[in-house]
Amino acid sequence: xxxxxxxxxxxxxxxxxxxxxxxxxxxxxxxxxxxxxxxxxxxxxxxxxxxxxxxxxxxxxxxxxxxxxxxxxxxxxxxxxxxxxxxxxxxxxxxxxxxxxxxxxxxxxxxxxxxxxxxxxxxxxxxxxxxxxxxxxxxxxxxxxxxxxxxxxxxxxxxxxxxxxxxxxxxxxxxxxxxxxxxxxxxxxxxxxxxxxxxxxxxxxxxxxxxxxxxxxxxxxxxxxxxxxxxxxxxxxxxxxxxxxxxxxxxxxxxxxxxxxxxxxxxxxxxxxxxxxxxxxxxxxxxxxxxxxxxxxxxxxxxxxxxxxxxxxxxxxxxxxxxxxxxxxxxxxxxxxxxxxxxxxxxxxxxxxxxxxxxxxxxxxxxxxxxx
Numbered sequence: 001x002x003x004x005x006x007x008x009x010x011x012x013x014x015x016x017x018x019x020x021x022x023x024x025x026x027x028x029x030x031x032x033x034x035x036x037x038x039x040x041x042x043x044x045x046x047x048x049x050x051x052x053x054x055x056x057x058x059x060x061x062x063x064x065x066x067x068x069x070x071x072x073x074x075x076x077x078x079x080x081x082x083x084x085x086x087x088x089x090x091x092x093x094x095x096x097x098x099x100x101x102x103x104x105x106x107x108x109x110x111x112x113x114x115x116x117x118x119x120x121x122x123x124x125x126x127x128x129x130x131x132x133x134x135x136x137x138x139x140x141x142x143x144x145x146x147x148x149x150x151x152x153x154x155x156x157x158x159x160x161x162x163x164x165x166x167x168x169x170x171x172x173x174x175x176x177x178x179x180x181x182x183x184x185x186x187x188x189x190x191x192x193x194x195x196x197x198x199x200x201x202x203x204x205x206x207x208x209x210x211x212x213x214x215x216x217x218x219x220x221x222x223x224x225x226x227x228x229x230x231x232x233x234x235x236x237x238x239x240x241x242x243x244x245x246x247x248x249x250x251x252x253x254x255x256x257x258x259x260x261x262x263x264x265x266x267x268x269x270x271x272x273x274x275x276x277x278x279x280x281x282x283x284x285x286x287x288x289x290x291x292x293x294x295x296x297x298x299x300x301x302x303x304x305x306x307x308x309x310x311x312x313x314x315x316x317x318x319x320x321x322x323x324x325x326x327x328x329x330x331x332x333x334x335x336x337x338x339x340x341x342x343x344x345x346x347x348x349x350x351x352x353x354x355x356x357x358x359x360x361x362x363x364x365x366x367x368x369x370x371x372x
Contacts, residue, residue: 005334017077018054019177020088020152021128022046026056027072027090028101028148030133034068035059035092035146036139041070046135048180049127059087067093079182079189081324082161083173084229086154095145099133102147106155107175112168114203115196123164123174124150131180150175166234167196182262184252191241197233198242206231208253208371214274217258220354225367227255230354240271243339253344255366256335260324260349261308264288271338281308285327289315292326312357322357324349332362 030044032331040061046054060071069091091104103109103122110117116125124132132148140146152158155172157202159165164174183189201209210221218234221227235242239256246254256266261281265273268284278284286302289311293299298320305311315324331347346362 002169015077017075017079017081017084017182019054019128019182020074020083020173020175021125021131021177022048022054022180023056023072023074023088024090024124024128024150024175025131025135025180026054027058027070027088028092028132028150029139030056030058030061030072031068031070031090031092031148032136032146034063034070034140034144035094036141038063039191044072045264046180046192047130047138049131049177050179054180060089067091074158076182081182082158086152086158088175089153091149091151091152092138093147093149095147097145098248099136099140099144099145100147101129101132101148104149104151106152106157106158106172107150108164108169108172110154110168111170112200114201114202115167122150123169123172125174125176128175131177161281163193163197163234166229168200168230190236191238194234194236194238194242195245198245198251201231201233201248201252204230207251208255208366208369209233209241209246209251210255210257211235211246212256213237213258213262216352216354217350220350220356221255221257224354224356225255225257226370236278237272237274239266239273239335243271243335243343247339247342248275251343252344253366253369253371254335255363256331256345256347257356257363258350259308260312260351261351263331263347263358264308266334266347269334282306282311286312288327288330289323292323293320295320298323309352313353316351316357319370321358325360328358328363329360332360 026044026046030041033041056072058070062069071089073085074083108123159173212218218232264281265278265285270278289302328347332345335345346366348356348363349358351357
């Protein structure tokens with residue numbers, strides 16, 4: 001995966017890039033121009049969905065075997081996109097009267113409901129599909145047709161670094177993009193990439209889900225609590241955004257489960273849990289332990305603690321799991337208050353071993369119901 005020096009980026013204007021959809025449209029248009037003229041294309045212009053154009057220099061152009069092939073290098077600008085630098089290819093062949101778009105090697109296939117592409121179809125989203133069609137139509141003779149096959153040989157491996165498998169997109173990358181442009185380091189883009197997990201859960205009939213910060217929480221919920229994989233939604237740091245989306249989509253019950261270092265931030269009323277937005281989890285824990293008990297032993301213990309995990313393990317060993325349970329309950333209350341009590345929420349906190357260190361009654365009820 002490409003690495004990005006965020007500190008250095010702060011000192012310069014970030015360079016935008018282009019989506020896989022834009023690159024696919026550029027490769028398709030260039031391949032069609034080659035098919036029609038029998039000549040290579042030095043430069044191709046692509047019209048973007050919201051106006052304006054982008055220009056690309058095609059690579060690996062070939063003409064023969066009744067068709068034309070062309071590649072375009074994906075340039076994500078200064079965004080740490082896993083598809084940056086890979087080549088998106090298009091093969092164009094003559095067809096009767098219509099533009100037919102197919103997917104080849106390295107383009108994923110949709111296997112779950114709830115996405116903008118039907119099950120069994122290539123993961124080429126509606127906006128880039130339309131973009132490919134419109135740009136190709138601009139160079140085709142009137143009423144002529146062409147068969148376009150989009151493929152990306154690196155796609156299968158690159159997809160392993162994305163949420164595609166979790167979303168039910170198997171075998172490769174998705175051809176994405178609503179504007180055609182990649183905005184560098186966009187938190188909005190990251191949020192949007194997480195939301196379809198809720199759509200899939202709803203489409204599969206799940207009204208109860210687990211919200212987890214990341215892979216560790218997902219493993220605990222699936223392996224220890226027997227949640228179905230499609231009822232587990234990763235939220236990263238975007239607790240508030242995901243709660244709002246769950247309300248809008250009709251989710252009825254949520255189990256929030258994650259490492260104590262994340263959950264304690266929710267208990268303190270933080271709904272963006274990124275480290276830059278909150279106090280350290282240890283400092284929050286110290287305040288919350290003092291609030292949760294009048295006993296001196298746990299308060300004195302917390303004075304020596306360096307990590308949230310150390311706090312979770314140590315308080316449990318000291319026999320103060322009830323203090324951790326109170327913190328879990330506070331997280332649930334804060335979360336329910338955030339969404340005006342429109343969803344029933346329970347919370348559980350883990351430590352790095354995967355053991356549950358704190359859990360409230362709401363979480364016990366959700367786990368016991370087994371409605372996922």
